[in-house]
Amino acid sequence: MADADPLHFALIIGSTRPNRFADIPARWVAEAAAQRSDFTLEVLDLRDWPLPFFDQPASPARGGGGYANPVVERWRDRVREFDGFIATAAEYNHGPTAVLKNAFDTAYTEWNKKPIGFVGYGGVGGARAVEQLRMVAVELQMAPVMRAVHIGLEPSLGVMLHGKALDDYAYLAESRTAMFDQLVWWARALKAARDATAFADAIAA
Numbered sequence: 224m225a226d227a228d229p230l231h232f233a234l235i236i237g238s239t240r241p242n243r244f245a246d247i248p249a250r251w252v253a254e255a256a257a258q259r260s261d262f263t264l265e266v267l268d269l270r271d272w273p274l275p276f277f278d279q280p281a282s283p284a285r286g287g288g289g290y291a292n293p294v295v296e297r298w299r300d301r302v303r304e305f306d307g308f309i310a311t312a313a314e315y316n317h318g319p320t321a322v323l324k325n326a327f328d329t330a331y332t333e334w335n336k337k338p339i340g341f342v343g344y345g346g347v348g349g350a351r352a353v354e355q356l357r358m359v360a361v362e363l364q365m366a367p368v369m370r371a372v373h374i375g376l377e378p379s380l381g382v383m384l385h386g387k388a389l390d391d392y393a394y395l396a397e398s399r400t401a402m403f404d405q406l407v408w409w410a411r412a413l414k415a416a417r418d419a420t421a422f423a424d425a426i427a428a
């Protein structure tokens with residue numbers, strides 16, 4: 224499907240503390256994505272999104288919303304635009320960061336029927352946070368892809384303390400490519416299905 228229009232993915236940077244590690248994997252993912260012709264990747268840095276801790280009167284799953292907070296509405300509008308997502312997944316106390324979970328909670332239909340991949344890091348490559356995020360994604364009617372990047376302690380320390388780059392670890396680059404490929408497959412399939420449903424709804428109306 225070389226001639227297909229490129230898909231539009233967002234890279235969500237899922238931690239916000241001042242000296243976060245997240246910028247390193249985010250840059251590394253964005254650089255590789257820039258070499259691809261099958262999708263574009265736009266960064267959504269949660270530092271730029273002062274979303275309130277969820278304080279709306281009803282769940283976004285309950286309907287269209289129209290929330291009073293303009294940042295919430297802008298966030299939902301941005302999420303709606305994309306065909307798929309990648310999120311950096313720091314592990315805080317064996318779970319995802321609160322700021323990332325809150326960003327998920329703040330929208331609903333905008334996430335539906337779209338794939339997501341994760342770039343985890345931490346003592347065990349963020350595996351526990353990523354597994355929890357996959358369950359959250361399923362509840363949001365997303366398709367979490369099987370392949371993910373897990374940056375464990377050794378490469379994390381290599382990068383932070385010993386002048387290494389993530390590209391020095393070939394297995395990380397391999398998992399990044401596999402995750403990209405799976406995201407593209409699912410994004411194409413789900414976009415076609417979303418478009419077909421929208422068309423069927425339009426002619427039935």
Ligand SMILES: Cc1cc2nc3c(=O)[nH]c(=O)nc-3n(C[C@H](O)[C@H](O)[C@H](O)COP(=O)(O)O)c2cc1C
Pocket residue numbers: 238239240242243244245246313314315316317318344345346347348349
């Ligand atoms: C509040 C907090 C809890 C943490 N808990 C874990 C943990 O459960 N497992 C783990 O592997 N690392 C844990 N860490 C270490 C983080 O993996 C490491 O600090 C990482 O760089 C955090 O991502 P960030 O720099 O993008 O915020 C924790 C860090 C913080 C700040």
